[in-house]
Amino acid sequence: xxxxxxxxxxxxxxxxxxxxxxxxxxxxxxxxxxxxxxxxxxxxxxxxxxxxxxxxxxxxxxxxxxxxxxxxxxxxxxxxxxxxxxxxxxxxxxxxxxxxxxxxxxxxxxxxxxxxxxxxxxxxxxxxxxxxxxxxxxxxxxxxxxxxxxxxxxxxxxxxxxxxxxxxxxxxxxxxxxxxxxxxxxxxxxxxxxxxxxxxxxxxxxxxxxxxxxxxxxxxxxxxxxxxxxxxxxxxxxxxxxxxxxxxxxxx
Numbered sequence: 272x273x274x275x276x277x278x279x280x281x282x283x284x285x286x287x288x289x290x291x292x293x294x295x296x297x298x299x300x301x302x303x304x305x306x307x308x309x310x311x312x313x314x315x316x317x318x319x320x321x322x323x324x325x326x327x328x329x330x331x332x333x334x335x336x337x338x339x340x341x342x343x344x345x346x347x348x349x350x351x352x353x354x355x356x357x358x359x360x361x362x363x364x365x366x367x368x369x370x371x372x373x374x375x376x377x378x379x380x381x382x383x384x385x386x387x388x389x390x391x392x393x394x395x396x397x398x399x400x401x402x403x404x405x406x407x408x409x410x411x412x413x414x415x416x417x418x419x420x421x422x423x424x425x426x427x428x429x430x431x432x433x434x435x436x437x438x439x440x441x442x443x444x445x446x447x448x449x450x451x452x453x454x455x456x457x458x459x460x461x462x463x464x465x466x467x468x469x470x471x472x473x474x475x476x477x478x479x480x481x482x483x484x485x486x487x488x489x490x491x492x493x494x495x496x497x498x499x500x501x502x503x504x505x506x507x508x509x510x511x512x513x514x515x516x517x518x519x520x521x522x523x
Contacts, residue, residue: 272461272473274315274378275344276445277337278437279356280430281305282420306330307363308419310337311434313442315348322435326419326427331367338364338372346376346456348445350395350437353379376456380444387451395440404443408433450500469495470502477502 285303288294309324310333321340323333337360341347349356357377364371384393391397396407410429418426449455449471458473468475474497483492483503490503 272345272456272458273343274346274348275340275375276313276315276348276438276441277310277341277352277356278312278349278434278441279310279337279359280308280416280434281359282308282416305359307334307359308416309333309430309434310360311431311438312337312340313438315442315445320435320438322431324427324431326422326424330363331369334360334363334367334369338369341375342372344375345461346378348378348380348441350441350444351379351381353377353382378445378452378455380441380448383448383452387448387453395437395444399440399444402444402447404447405436405440407440408436450495450498452500455500467493469498469500471495471500472498474498 282305284301284305286296287300287302288296307325307330309322309326311320311322313320321336323336325333327333328336341360347357361371380395381393384390384398388398390401400406408429410433415426415429415433419430452471455471457470459468459470462468462473466475467477469477472495474495476496477493478496479491480494480501481492483490492501492503494501
């Protein structure tokens with residue numbers, strides 16, 4: 272399975288407002304829409320980390336590169352990318368006349384964090400730091416984006432470092448959260464090794480550990496000895512006749 276770790280940075284929307292608190296901005300107050308300034312990406316399990324920006328390339332060329340990578344991926348790994356990164360990129364693809372990339376599954380670690388864990392903050396930096404996996408690159412804050420929009424070359428160096436480091440943190444958090452991702456795309460479907468493998472990491476090192484039961488079925492349960500995730504066999508341990516008896520008992 273080809274997993275693409277992806278993160279983008281965008282320019283802010285520019286608008287006219289008359290105050291700073293609870294502003295209700297109308298469409299006619301928008302001066303300029305936000306846009307993708309840069310992106311960083313990495314194939315999971317490979318060393319190379321790629322980056323491109325409007326400082327290096329023309330916008331359509333920059334977008335074409337990430338469009339091609341997405342089209343080659345079986346799944347995208349991102350942080351809040353389902354709500355932000357992917358729709359933002361899709362908007363840019365539409366504006367620049369690019370056709371939709373090949374569909375890819377979404378592994379959104381922000382949604383995993385919300386569903387599985389109760390951290391005080393769901394931000395990537397907080398979770399990475401809490402797990403001892405590192406922290407984001409320090410910079411001057413919003414001013415960095417302003418300087419990059421003004422084509423400051425030194426600011427762009429810091430932006431590239433910041434964007435790249437986010438993907439490094441993303442990969443580390445993904446590796447730690449991997450056994451907790453309940454809806455991970457199934458490696459067994461993509462890799463087709465001919466032997467049972469862990470759906471989450473693709474390892475064939477599975478240990479049988481009891482059973483998973485529903486109201487009318489029982490399935491052999493396994494734990495991956497590499498990543499630690501749990502899975503079960505697709506076929507039931509109960510014969511069809513036994514299931515029918517159980518169903519009749521439940522009906523009464």
